[in-house]
Amino acid sequence: MSVVPTVFIIDDDQAVRDAVGLLLRTAGLTVETFSSAALFLESPAVRRPGCLVLDVRMPGMSGLDLQKQLQQQGCRTPIIFMTGHGDVPMAIRAMKAGAFDFIEKPFQGEALLGRVREALQLDTLERRRQVRRAAALERMALLSPREREVLERVATGQYNKVIAAELGISLSTVEIHRKRVMEKLQAGSLSDLIRTLALRDD
Amino acid sequence: MTDSKPVTLPENDGRSSAAAGASWDRSGRAPGSRLESLPSCYLQPIAITLLYGLAGLLWLLVGDPLATAWLAGAAPLAPADLPRSVLVLAASGGLLYGLLRIQAKATRRAMQARDLARDRAARQQAEDRLRQTRDELEARVQNRTAELLAINRALEQQIAARIQMEFALRDSEERFRQLTEHIREVFWIYGLAEERLIYISPAYEEVWGRSIQALHDRTLDWLEAVHPDDRPRLRIAHANKLESGFFNEEYRIIRPDGTVRWVWDRGFPIRDDSRHVYRIAGLAEDITARKLAEDQLRRQQVELAKMARLSLAVELASNMAHELNQPLAAIVAYTQACVALLRQDQTDPRELTGTLEEVAHQAMRAGGIIRHLRDLVRKHPTTQTALDLNALIRSVIDYAQLELRQADTVLNLELTEPLPAVLADDIQIQLVVLYLVRNAIEAMHQTEPGARGLTVRTAPADADTVRVTIRDTGHGLAADAVERLFQPFFSTKPGGMGLSLSVSRSIIESQGGRLWATPNPDRGTAFHFTLPCFVNPAGSSRSP
Numbered sequence: 175m176s177v178v179p180t181v182f183i184i185d186d187d188q189a190v191r192d193a194v195g196l197l198l199r200t201a202g203l204t205v206e207t208f209s210s211a212a213l214f215l216e217s218p219a220v221r222r223p224g225c226l227v228l229d230v231r232m233p234g235m236s237g238l239d240l241q242k243q244l245q246q247q248g249c250r251t252p253i254i255f256m257t258g259h260g261d262v263p264m265a266i267r268a269m270k271a272g273a274f275d276f277i278e279k280p281f282q283g284e285a286l287l288g289r290v291r292e293a294l295q296l297d298t299l300e301r302r303r304q305v306r307r308a309a310a311l312e313r314m315a316l317l318s319p320r321e322r323e324v325l326e327r328v329a330t331g332q333y334n335k336v337i338a339a340e341l342g343i344s345l346s347t348v349e350i351h352r353k354r355v356m357e358k359l360q361a362g363s364l365s366d367l368i369r370t371l372a373l374r375d376d
Numbered sequence: 377m378t379d380s381k382p383v384t385l386p387e388n389d390g391r392s393s394a395a396a397g398a399s400w401d402r403s404g405r406a407p408g409s410r411l412e413s414l415p416s417c418y419l420q421p422i423a424i425t426l427l428y429g430l431a432g433l434l435w436l437l438v439g440d441p442l443a444t445a446w447l448a449g450a451a452p453l454a455p456a457d458l459p460r461s462v463l464v465l466a467a468s469g470g471l472l473y474g475l476l477r478i479q480a481k482a483t484r485r486a487m488q489a490r491d492l493a494r495d496r497a498a499r500q501q502a503e504d505r506l507r508q509t510r511d512e513l514e515a516r517v518q519n520r521t522a523e524l525l526a527i528n529r530a531l532e533q534q535i536a537a538r539i540q541m542e543f544a545l546r547d548s549e550e551r552f553r554q555l556t557e558h559i560r561e562v563f564w565i566y567g568l569a570e571e572r573l574i575y576i577s578p579a580y581e582e583v584w585g586r587s588i589q590a591l592h593d594r595t596l597d598w599l600e601a602v603h604p605d606d607r608p609r610l611r612i613a614h615a616n617k618l619e620s621g622f623f624n625e626e627y628r629i630i631r632p633d634g635t636v637r638w639v640w641d642r643g644f645p646i647r648d649d650s651r652h653v654y655r656i657a658g659l660a661e662d663i664t665a666r667k668l669a670e671d672q673l674r675r676q677q678v679e680l681a682k683m684a685r686l687s688l689a690v691e692l693a694s695n696m697a698h699e700l701n702q703p704l705a706a707i708v709a710y711t712q713a714c715v716a717l718l719r720q721d722q723t724d725p726r727e728l729t730g731t732l733e734e735v736a737h738q739a740m741r742a743g744g745i746i747r748h749l750r751d752l753v754r755k756h757p758t759t760q761t762a763l764d765l766n767a768l769i770r771s772v773i774d775y776a777q778l779e780l781r782q783a784d785t786v787l788n789l790e791l792t793e794p795l796p797a798v799l800a801d802d803i804q805i806q807l808v809v810l811y812l813v814r815n816a817i818e819a820m821h822q823t824e825p826g827a828r829g830l831t832v833r834t835a836p837a838d839a840d841t842v843r844v845t846i847r848d849t850g851h852g853l854a855a856d857a858v859e860r861l862f863q864p865f866f867s868t869k870p871g872g873m874g875l876s877l878s879v880s881r882s883i884i885e886s887q888g889g890r891l892w893a894t895p896n897p898d899r900g901t902a903f904h905f906t907l908p909c910f911v912n913p914a915g916s917s918r919s920p
Contacts, residue, residue: 185549187702189738193709200716231698233774239781256705258698279705283712 179294180224184208184240186232194227194256196291197283199364210339211240221243223275223301225293226253227286230264238264241271249298254286277329303373308375316358324351328364329371416589428472435468541591562660566643568618569654571595583639583662585631602634603628621645621653626663638667699745703738710735731868759844760887762807762910765834765842772809773832776817783817784825790833797906798842800887805907808891811848811876819850819901838910847902858893858901880905 185191189205192249198205204224205288207213211228230237235334237255252274253320257265265276275295277286312373317325320341327337338345391881442810506582556563556577562584572595584601591597602610617623623643628636701840710731717723773780773787780787813830820828829849837843839853853861877891883892884905891905 187706189706189734189741190702192708193706193713196715197709197713200713200720233777236777240785259849261698279701281705283469283709283716286709351854 178204180204180206180219180222181227181294182206182208182209182214182219182224183227184214184232184237184250186210187229190228190229190256196285198227198233198287198341201287203290211235211237211243214233215240215243218247220247220251223297224251225290225297226251227290228253228255230261230276231269238268238271241268245272252296254289254293256281257372259302277361280307290324307373310370312357313359313370314374317355321351321355321358324348325367325371328352328355328366329368347355384764403833432468432472433877435464489693560662564594564643564658564660565646566617566656567654567656568656574655580660583637583679584629585633601631603630603631617643617656623656623658626667630711636664637662638664696748698746700742703745704899706738707742710738760799760801762912763800763802763907764795765798765805765907766791766793766795767845768802768806769809769832769834772806776810776813779814779817780830783820783828785820785828785830786818787916788829788831791830792833792835795834796836796842799910800889800907801883804883804887808880808905809846810845811880812905814901815876816846816848816850816901819848821850823850836909837906840911842909843906845902845906846905847896847900849896849900852895852899853893853901858895861889861893 181198183191183194183198184207185194186209194207194335195207202213206219208217208219211232213228214220214295215235226240228237228240230246235243237253241253244253253268255268255276257268257271257276257278258310268276274296275289296335300367301349312323322340327340332340334345334348338348341348356367359367359370361370556575557579559577560579560582561577562580563575564573564580567574573591576588576591578588580586580591584598586597586601599607599610599614610625610627613623613625621643622645623641625642626638626640630636631641635845639660640663641660643656643659645653646657647657648654705837714735715729717728718725769789769791773789809832813832816830820830827849830844831847833845833847835843835845862877881891884907887907889891889905890908891903893901893903896902
């Protein structure tokens, strides 16, 4: 997996692709261009970090179609749509479907650059969060059923005494379980524990 | 010696008989029949006569050895033997004669009996013929009587018919008079020999506002009433009318009160028995109302065409705006990239040459799009070119992809390849196809999503037209709606303007085609339009 986040420009118009690519490269970004949604979908770029600058109206598979396809594949790369003059309804639909933003052609280079940078940042954060979540899930898998029951109750703020009564076990057993949960989840404090749980539930 | 011949040849007229022995005896009396067997009938009597002669000679020889010897040249005949030889000869001759007489009598009797029978038969035949003749005569008399009766009846009928006809004629004349004097059309008859109008119906005064008397006084009075602009044309037509007998003109007349009326005037030749045109009959009709309606219709069509152009312009403008944004976006991005590069001190300005050329190129592209749009919106005659309808349909479908998908419509293209090129205006036909596709999509709005199917089919309709069919599986149309569909502002859809179909029809018709709708046998509606094939000036049609 390439570490450098990349801007993937997808537009059927060669000039737009070329010009926007040049603009973003000039700003020091890594850019790759695709002439159709289908070509992008078939390439390994789908899994790579970065963001999409996507033309909403294209022959064959449109930008909106690609957005739907990517969502179905669980790909959460942010998408900035480029729209034309009469494409406002399409832009609205794209936003409702979870697009990062849309930008109307012709656009100021700075405006696009700003949104692209934000999108890349979001993607980086998102991917980092994904990594953490994966780790959290991995650790959670180590817990025994009883430890998981104890964890659920600790997370909701119940006292050990109450937990012991509810589960019908002794207070010391609850404390042992709790200690083991903290170890397995590598949590130094209660707030660490809560955060790990939040990652799982995300 | 002659006396040595015992018999003479009997007279023989050549009769023959089936009975060989007796044939020669009765041959003399035989009735004239069967002449054709003449040669063979001679043979038998001759043979029999010879036989008899031979027998006589034998008899002589046997009966008279001396004579025999003499005949043989052995010895001369002694005078003393002569009487005996004569006696023998006479006796044999007498015997022969007697035999012949008996035979002849028997033959005569037999022939008499036969003649009697033949006469009886002949009489019977004659009687039969007589009876037949009489019968025929009787039948003929009967027939004749019947004929006479029939003729009589026919005559009676003819008389009745003639009486009726006279009544009818009087009636028809009356009706003709009523017709010509009461219809609003002006009926006229022109006599070629007379060189004037023989008859003109009273409606003339009503339509022309002029008196018939004036017309009869001056034959060309009607021409003076004609609008000056139409007069030269009418004069020529009138001259032609006198030549050919035919006349068919629409012209304006100015009534004495100054009002203008449109007249449709037609004339037909009337020929005499020798096929010679001697009269011209005609009908002049006041078509002012129709003309006004036509003018109004034409104005409406012009309006509709304007509207078509306008909606075309709107449709294209939104399309073009999108088109235009492409090069503009590229130009902005290129120039801003250049600016950014120039700000970075290490950039060599020469490296930007290619990018700047690209900027110029994109600006030209934008200019081209604007020029195209302006050309389309400007009032100019449609530019008809050889079109590949299949390619056109594919590009429209591409354009409508999104709408099709949004509507969950399954598209089915049945494009005949190769398809003859058609002669039409590219943009306008694209618009029609787009309208029809949209119309189909909207018609299926209330159809359950699984059953929304749109079929676009192309096929040659005949040798010189191509037909496009756009079929939906929508709610279909009521029978009365099918024709009203194409009227402006008629819509079966809530919120529909009802213009696209009337605009489409006027576009198709202006390109020499036809647009119509038919209900599908199962569900939905099919819209069809035809366009004329492109004919290469070289003579053969081609596909672009």
